Amino acid sequence: xxxxxxxxxxxxxxxxxxxxxxxxxxxxxxxxxxxxxxxxxxxxxxxxxxxxxxxxxxxxxxxxxxxxxxxxxxxxxxxxxxxxxxxxxxxxxxxxxxxxxxxxxxxxxxxxxxxxxxxxxxxxxxxxxxxxxxxxxxxxxxxxxxxxxxxxxxxxxxxxxxxxxxxxxxxxxxxxxxxxxxxxxxxxxxxxxxxxxxxxxxxxxxxxxxxxxxxxxxxxxxxxxxxxxxxxxxxxxxxxxxxxxxxxxxxxxxxxxxxxxxxxxxxxxxxxxxxxxxxxxxxxxxxxxxxxxxxxxxxxxxxxxxxxxxxxxxxxxxxxxxxxxxxxxxxxxxxxxxxxxxxxxxxxxxxxxxxxxxxxxxxxxxxxxxxxxxxxxxxxxxxxxxxxxxxxx
Ligand code: P1T
Numbered sequence: 001x002x003x004x005x006x007x008x009x010x011x012x013x014x015x016x017x018x019x020x021x022x023x024x025x026x027x028x029x030x031x032x033x034x035x036x037x038x039x040x041x042x043x044x045x046x047x048x049x050x051x052x053x054x055x056x057x058x059x060x061x062x063x064x065x066x067x068x069x070x071x072x073x074x075x076x077x078x079x080x081x082x083x084x085x086x087x088x089x090x091x092x093x094x095x096x097x098x099x100x101x102x103x104x105x106x107x108x109x110x111x112x113x114x115x116x117x118x119x120x121x122x123x124x125x126x127x128x129x130x131x132x133x134x135x136x137x138x139x140x141x142x143x144x145x146x147x148x149x150x151x152x153x154x155x156x157x158x159x160x161x162x163x164x165x166x167x168x169x170x171x172x173x174x175x176x177x178x179x180x181x182x183x184x185x186x187x188x189x190x191x192x193x194x195x196x197x198x199x200x201x202x203x204x205x206x207x208x209x210x211x212x213x214x215x216x217x218x219x220x221x222x223x224x225x226x227x228x229x230x231x232x233x234x235x236x237x238x239x240x241x242x243x244x245x246x247x248x249x250x251x252x253x254x255x256x257x258x259x260x261x262x263x264x265x266x267x268x269x270x271x272x273x274x275x276x277x278x279x280x281x282x283x284x285x286x287x288x289x290x291x292x293x294x295x296x297x298x299x300x301x302x303x304x305x306x307x308x309x310x311x312x313x314x315x316x317x318x319x320x321x322x323x324x325x326x327x328x329x330x331x332x333x334x335x336x337x338x339x340x341x342x343x344x345x346x347x348x349x350x351x352x353x354x355x356x357x358x359x360x361x362x363x364x365x366x367x368x369x370x371x372x373x374x375x376x377x378x379x380x381x382x383x384x385x386x387x388x389x390x391x392x393x
Pocket of ligand 1: 078079080081103105106146150175177178196197198199209210211328329330338344
């Protein structure tokens, strides 16, 4: 049998394997059947209906739980479906604290969808545990954290926020999409649920949309498992297979993302057409010392930076790119550049966006695993060619 005491790299490679796997197959089969034969008198034994459970999905859920050092995992049809299912744990009058700089779709879900259910929420800076504690109300039930945040890469004092939350019996959910279980395991720090947009690093090939929740508490598992089935936002067996296939190379991919990103960040910081670079691995990052403590293996593959000049310069930069693709999303093997104000965070009202610092000249780069020289050369030529004249706006 597979042992969870293997190193992370080994667990990831053997994600779908176990001795005596069906007919000796080394790779887990994709079970497409939507329904499973039942036999009296044990009618409730085994698989029943594919929305409720499926062998391929079950294997993925268990294996990702091992990678996140949790007892259980549940797969959903997207990262956003994971969020909305977790929020169904709460009732009218309950209150949630959400870190203020979150993925635009997460911001949109809280402020335009959840708000209609009568569940209250507040966005919180969460940069200091003492100020955070003052925002907790008697009705507060959950804390939603991204670390680092999307797109400004803020790093909250995670251990302290968890400690304060536990004192007030709050459910702590950490969106670990950016770090992946290779760089961070929030459950080991006391988080109750870790969530992933598996669409990103876990899959790594920009061809699956999926979400995952992982935890230890079996009571939470039962409630979420019920909602997973009742709400029906489950992934297809084929996508579960693809995700396991992607995860086999998670370790080597994340190592490459970590290594490339620090070099790209150092390059960007020196370029005259770049106003400021945000990367947790740079000493200039405001929470660099927290990053050193939390992310022992590396700082991840996401860099945010501001192009010097007005919006026209940023547009020029995007137009100049040759290898790097302008697109939403992140975490794939290919380098992607995102324009948060107009793509991933366009649902955030402009005044809030600007107050947060998501300005029109902000670029978010998902550094891929291409050769480092090719990534830097593309960025260099795109930045060098930004015209020096000021455009009339
Ligand atoms: O796209 P989906 O699988 O539904 O995941 C949503 C989500 C959740 N959490 C984080 C931290 C995310 O970044 C995302 C999705 N983000 C993008 C599509 C993006 O480009 O930032």
